Amino acid sequence: MNLNISETKIAFGGEQRKYTHYSEALQCDMTFSIYLPSTNEQQKIPLVWWLSGLTCTDDNFSQKSGFQRLADHHQVAVIIPDTSPRGENVADDAAYDLGQGAGFYVDATEKPWSEHYKMYTYITEELAEIATSLVPNFSGKESIMGHSMGGHGALVIGLKNAKRFKAISAFSPILNPIQTPWGKKAFSTYLGEDQESWKSWDASELIKKTNAPPIMISQGTKDGFYPEQLEESTFLKNAKEYNQSVEYIKHDGYDHSYFFISTFLDDHFAFHVKHLK
Amino acid sequence: MNLNISETKIAFGGEQRKYTHYSEALQCDMTFSIYLPSTNEQQKIPLVWWLSGLTCTDDNFSQKSGFQRLADHHQVAVIIPDTSPRGENVADDAAYDLGQGAGFYVDATEKPWSEHYKMYTYITEELAEIATSLVPNFSGKESIMGHSMGGHGALVIGLKNAKRFKAISAFSPILNPIQTPWGKKAFSTYLGEDQESWKSWDASELIKKTNAPPIMISQGTKDGFYPEQLEESTFLKNAKEYNQSVEYIKHDGYDHSYFFISTFLDDHFAFHVKHLK
Numbered sequence: 408m409n410l411n412i413s414e415t416k417i418a419f420g421g422e423q424r425k426y427t428h429y430s431e432a433l434q435c436d437m438t439f440s441i442y443l444p445s446t447n448e449q450q451k452i453p454l455v456w457w458l459s460g461l462t463c464t465d466d467n468f469s470q471k472s473g474f475q476r477l478a479d480h481h482q483v484a485v486i487i488p489d490t491s492p493r494g495e496n497v498a499d500d501a502a503y504d505l506g507q508g509a510g511f512y513v514d515a516t517e518k519p520w521s522e523h524y525k526m527y528t529y530i531t532e533e534l535a536e537i538a539t540s541l542v543p544n545f546s547g548k549e550s551i552m553g554h555s556m557g558g559h560g561a562l563v564i565g566l567k568n569a570k571r572f573k574a575i576s577a578f579s580p581i582l583n584p585i586q587t588p589w590g591k592k593a594f595s596t597y598l599g600e601d602q603e604s605w606k607s608w609d610a611s612e613l614i615k616k617t618n619a620p621p622i623m624i625s626q627g628t629k630d631g632f633y634p635e636q637l638e639e640s641t642f643l644k645n646a647k648e649y650n651q652s653v654e655y656i657k658h659d660g661y662d663h664s665y666f667f668i669s670t671f672l673d674d675h676f677a678f679h680v681k682h683l684k
Numbered sequence: 685m686n687l688n689i690s691e692t693k694i695a696f697g698g699e700q701r702k703y704t705h706y707s708e709a710l711q712c713d714m715t716f717s718i719y720l721p722s723t724n725e726q727q728k729i730p731l732v733w734w735l736s737g738l739t740c741t742d743d744n745f746s747q748k749s750g751f752q753r754l755a756d757h758h759q760v761a762v763i764i765p766d767t768s769p770r771g772e773n774v775a776d777d778a779a780y781d782l783g784q785g786a787g788f789y790v791d792a793t794e795k796p797w798s799e800h801y802k803m804y805t806y807i808t809e810e811l812a813e814i815a816t817s818l819v820p821n822f823s824g825k826e827s828i829m830g831h832s833m834g835g836h837g838a839l840v841i842g843l844k845n846a847k848r849f850k851a852i853s854a855f856s857p858i859l860n861p862i863q864t865p866w867g868k869k870a871f872s873t874y875l876g877e878d879q880e881s882w883k884s885w886d887a888s889e890l891i892k893k894t895n896a897p898p899i900m901i902s903q904g905t906k907d908g909f910y911p912e913q914l915e916e917s918t919f920l921k922n923a924k925e926y927n928q929s930v931e932y933i934k935h936d937g938y939d940h941s942y943f944f945i946s947t948f949l950d951d952h953f954a955f956h957v958k959h960l961k
Contacts, residue, residue, distance in 0.1 A: 417906070418943035473750030473946055629694070666695035669750055 410537060413438070418475040420445035425465070428537065432529040433492040434522065439534065440465040440487040441541055444479040451546035453573075453683040454538060455485045455676075456530070458564075460555030460579075461589070462508045465489050468554075471665040477676040483683065484545075486538040488530055490556070492523035504589050505596060511584070512560030513608045515597035524597055531564060550574040550620075550679045554668055555632070559584055562610035562622070569617040574682035576623040576675045578668050579630055582642040583611040589636050611642040619651045623678045625671050627661030654678075687814060690715075695752040697722035702742070705814065709806040710769040711799065716811065717742040717764040718818055721756040728823035730850075730960040731816060732953075733807070734764045735841075737832030737856075738866075739785045742766050745831075748942040754953040760960065761822075763815040765807055767833070769800035781866050782873060788861070789837030790885045792874035801874055808841060827851040827897075827956045831945055832909070836861055839887035839899070846894040851959035853900040853952045855945050856907055859919040860888040866913050888919040896928045900955045902948050904938030931955075 414425035421444040430437045446452060455478070457468050465487045468474060478485050491497075491510030498519040500506035515524035539545050550573045553561035558580025565575035584590020585605045594605040606612040626633060639655060646653040661667040691702035698721040707714045723729060732755070734745050742764045745751060755762050768774075768787030775796040777783035792801035816822050827850045830838035835857025842852035861867020862882045871882040883889040903910060916932060923930040938944040 416939060416941055416943045417904075417937040417947075419947045423943055470942065471747050473753070475943070476750070476946070627694075660694040662693060664693055665747065666693045666700055666752070669753070670694075670696045 418442070419479040421475060421479045423469060423475060430492070430529055430533055432525045432533045435492045435494045435497055437493065437529075438465055438489055440469045441538060442469075442475055442478050442485040443541070443543065444482050444484065446482070446543055448544065450482050450544070452542050452544050453483050453546045453548040453550070454542050455483050455679055455683075456549065456551040456561070456564075457485055457487045458512060458530075458551070458553030458557030458560040459487065459490050460553075460557050461490070462503050463490050463557070464508075467665070472669050472672055474672055474676070477672060481676055481680045483676075483680065484542040486534070488534055491526060497523045505593060509556065509593065511556060511590075511593045511597065511608070512563060513594070513597055516604070517597060517599045520597045526560075527564065531568060546683070548573055548683045550683055552576040552675055552679065553580070554578040555637075555663065556581060556589070558624070559590070559610060563608055563613060566610060566613035566617055566619055569619055572620050574621050574623075574679045575619070576625075576678055578625050578671070578675075579627065579633065579637055579663055580610070580624060581636055582639050583609060585609045585612070586641065587636050587638055611645055614642060614645050614651055615649050621652045621678070621682055622646070623654045623656070623675065625656050625658060625667075625675070627658050627663065627667045629660050630663045630667075632663055695719070696756040698752060698756045700746060700752060707769070707806055707810055709802045709810045712769045712771045712774050714770065714806075715742055715766055717746045718815060719746075719752055719755050719762040720818070720820065721759050721761065723759070723820055725821065727759050727821070729819050729821050730760050730823045730825040730827070731819050732760050732762045732956055732960075733826065733828040733830075733838070733841075734762055735789060735807075735828070735830030735834030735837040736764065736767050737830075737834050738767070739780050740767050740834070741785075744942070749946050749949055751949055751953070754949060758953055758957045760953075760957065761819040763811070765811055768803060774800045782870060786833065786870065788833060788867075788870045788874065788885070789840060790871070790874055793881070794874060794876045797874045803837075804841065808845060823960070825850055825960045827960055829853040829952055829956065830857070831855040832914075832940065833858060833866070835901070836867070836887060840885055840890060843887060843890035843894055843896055846896055849897050851898050851900075851956045852896070853955055855902050855948070855952075856904065856910065856914055856940050857887070857901060858913055859916050860886060862886045862889070863918065864913050864915055888922055891919060891922050891928055892926050898929045898955070898959055899923070900931045900933070900952065902933050902935060902944075902952070904935050904940065904944045906937050907940045907944075909940055
């Protein structure tokens, strides 16, 4: 495993680390962050995944959410991947919602994107192997959360691997990308024009196809991308029809920012920890 | 009062606001942030000042510390000034530790700096009038905290106005700028070569000249600027000799970053709130 540690910061007693490595799945150098709580060497430590939104790197959640306080308190490790492959040789687009910083957590099938944009495989296989090896006294249990595009990623990855992830939660997620503008643009680019193929990357479709882990979703009412990009009705209708455990909470006055995430992160961590025990 | 609100974000129930205004003291347009906690309209709200370090704006503390959780919990307002005058017509320097982003919270006397660099007057008079007018049900009580250059600023402003500020605290402060490299560079530039004039902006000197409010200081042992820029011995010796109330705490393994600040901000808020009651 070709892994270089580039930064270690103590935060709330634990260690906020940054690593770089060459990704075989993505065929480029990648950076990720991981938080390892202080440990008494007896307690088993679960792993929570955080997937970030458009334009983010592994730094946004690490620096702006204050999650380390909760992760150390609850004694969980948190892995924060980057949001796409990176580098001069990696396909890109001038728009903020396509290309580098906007991988949408799919495995692309269309050229030139298919050469590097395999974020689903990267996260579920390659980075998973690395991350679980870094957690001291790993409990073997994982859960996943994310924001916006990363909320979509958390739901898609969690639902496609429903036995592996004990809980899924999301802030302001893209719940029905095959029907909303960001998703349509990304999926037609990465996956091509066969819209049938898009369904395997859409939470509102996937919720019909598995026995889902418990799901919690927080959405701010003053979010500038809501409801256009973040429409929830199809997801909630399908979840209800298939008898899934979904808690969808609207928060008055909150927007799409990290101020919203940091305010309700306590609730999300408590939800995950309950199911990771 | 020529005041424009440019942003309002809900965070932890309160409002994180950003304002712009023309400053008479600084002779340029300025931006500041203020957090107003949710209020029950009965409790009186005190005002805590936060002064940031080199290269920062009003955004760093607002976005990276997670302070809003504590400010709403304790029902205090928090005002975050920028760290210097700003703009194309304002004197600047290519170095990160001089000019825009590095005002050192003094009133400059040397040209060209004296035209705009009056951060002490700006904060203690002009911005104070604005900030206190924005706090609903203001209790009339103020305290001050800061980081690095802003820790120096908090101590200097707090000690020069010892009756006004009920508590002072600092993370990794420049405690003796007349003897350390950042301070010598800034003071010789802003205040000229008469080193006697520097003493009125040095916490280790000011601590000898007043009945100081209670002071708490946190310093990480792995701080890359410690002890060179942040040397504490003279300050602590003088504080002891003049029987001042100073708690100086070293934290093993922590560095100069916001990870350090966010970890111990609970303790600092508790300290301030105790003295603001």
